[in-house]
Structures are given as C-alpha cells and as structure tokens.
Amino acid sequence: DVKVTQSSRYLVKRTGEKVFLECVQDMDHENMFWYRQDPGLGLRLIYFSYDVKMKEKGDIPEGYSVSREKKERFSLILESASTNQTSMYLCASFGSNTEAFFGQGTRLTVV
Amino acid sequence: AQSVTQPDIHITVSEGASLELRCNYSYGATPYLFWYVQSPGQGLQLLLKYFSGDTLVQGIKGFEAEFKRSQSSFNLRKPSVHWSDAAEYFCAVGAIWGSTLGRLYFGRGTQLTVWP
Numbered sequence: 001d002v003k004v005t006q007s008s009r010y011l012v013k014r015t016g017e018k019v020f021l022e023c024v025q026d027m028d029h030e031n032m033f034w035y036r037q038d039p040g041l042g043l044r045l046i047y048f049s050y051d052v053k054m055k056e057k058g059d060i061p062e063g064y065s066v067s068r069e070k071k072e073r074f075s076l077i078l079e080s081a082s083t084n085q086t087s088m089y090l091c092a093s094f095g096s097n098t099e100a101f102f103g104q105g106t107r108l109t110v111v
Numbered sequence: 112a113q114s115v116t117q118p119d120i121h122i123t124v125s126e127g128a129s130l131e132l133r134c135n136y137s138y139g140a141t142p143y144l145f146w147y148v149q150s151p152g153q154g155l156q157l158l159l160k161y162f163s164g165d166t167l168v169q170g171i172k173g174f175e176a177e178f179k180r181s182q183s184s185f186n187l188r189k190p191s192v193h194w195s196d197a198a199e200y201f202c203a204v205g206a207i208w209g210s211t212l213g214r215l216y217f218g219r220g221t222q223l224t225v226w227p
Contacts, residue, residue, distance in 0.1 A: 029211070031208065031211055031212065031213065033214060033215075035217075040120065040220075041219055042117075042217045042220050043215075043217040044217075045214060048214055050208065090155065094211055094212040094213070095212070096211050100145070100157065102154045102155040103154055104154040105153075
C-alpha cells in the first residue's frame with residue numbers, strides 16, 4: 001500500500017559530498033514537494049515540481065537542487081553537503097481530489 | 112503572507128483527559144486546512160482536513176477540529192486522550208492549484224506527551 005517511497009531511511013555522508021535523495025510515487029500525481037523538517041521549525045519547503053522538468057524554489061532552496069525527469073520520480077540533490085544540512089527530509093506527492101501523501105522521510109547526517 | 116501559528120510547542124496531558132491543540136493561520140484566499148500527526152520515526156499521517164461546508168470536521172482516531180473563520184483558527188480536539196496519541200501534531204494551510212492540492216504551509220508543530 002506504499003504510495004510515496006523515499007529511497008533511504010537513514011544516510012550518513014561526509015562534508016563536501018554530492019548527495020542524492022530519491023522519491024518515487026505511484027499515483028500519477030502532478031505535484032511533488034521536498035520539505036525539510038527540523039525540531040521546533042516544522043516543515044519548510046525546499047523545492048517543488050508541478051510537472052516533468054518543471055521546478056520551483058520553495059522557502060529554503062539554498063544549497064539544494066532538484067530533478068524531475070519522469071513524472072513519478074523527484075530527486076533532491078545536495079551539491080556539496082554541509083553539516084547544517086543534517087536534517088529529516090520529507091517528500092510529498094499531491095494529486096487531484098486533494099490527495100496528499102508523504103514519504104517516511106530520510107534522516108540525513110552530514111559529518 | 113501565508114503562515115500558520117501553533118502557539119503551544121509542548122503539551123502534557125494525562126491519559127483520559129481532554130485535549131485541544133491550537134492553530135491560527137494567515138492566508139489570503141479561501142483556506143484549505145489540515146492536521147497531521149507524526150509518531151517518532153514515522154512520516155506524516157493525515158488526521159483530518161477542512162475544505163468547505165460544516166465547520167466541525169471529524170477525523171481519524173477520534174479527533175475533530177473546528178474551523179472558525181472570524182478567529183482564523185482551526186483547533187484540534189479529542190475528548191479523551193490515549194497513551195498512543197503521544198506524537199507531534201502539525202497544522203497546515205494550503206490551496207488548490209487547478210484541480211490538485213498545491214503547496215502546504217506548516218506550523219512548527221506541537222509535541223504531545225501523555226502521562227499514564
């Protein structure tokens with residue numbers, strides 16, 4: 001019954017590494033989102049996409065980029081990981097009839 | 112600007128007691144309102160949502176929320192809390208883009224602790 005799948009639950013990366021977080025949805029949704037969750041700050045939007053190859057910056061895009069080559073897949077890229085990017089990353093997929101589904105999250109630690 | 116305020120960072124209640132989690136929003140258009148719950152190590156689960164109609168909305172796990180336009184509030188309530196309700200709760204406001212749900216703006220969350 002899994003609808004939004006994030007490729008990793010836990011990741012540990014070194015400072016300066018290029019990091020890819022993958023998200024796949026199986027519901028044919030147009031809108032996909034990447035949020036970052038930090039204690040006391042709630043969920044903050046990094047990037048979103050409303051169609052293949054289309055992307056828009058959210059509230060905190062600095063240090064991140066995204067890729068959406070296929071409708072079902074939305075990737076978040078940390079070009080050069082830094083310790084302040086240690087966080088929980090949540091992918092979401094929104095569709096018609098106000099459906100909204102979130103992945104289980106990827107807890108990224110940058111050392 | 113769109114925003115969501117959850118005034119209570121942490122709430123502690125005894126099992127069996129009633130619960131109210133507060134949420135205030137600022138949104139320029141007709142708001143679509145949501146409450147999500149997140150248990151430790153888990154993703155977000157939708158508790159309930161309000162789009163239109165009856166301002167008292169019933170959700171899963173015995174939760175309900177009331178939309179009050181005049182107060183820009185959407186408070187979450189439960190008459191009797193169970194120990195399994197201990198989790199973090201997020202209020203969110205969003206809009207419809209065409210026929211699909213657009214981005215959501217989230218509050219900072221309220222952490223609920225339940226004493227046995």
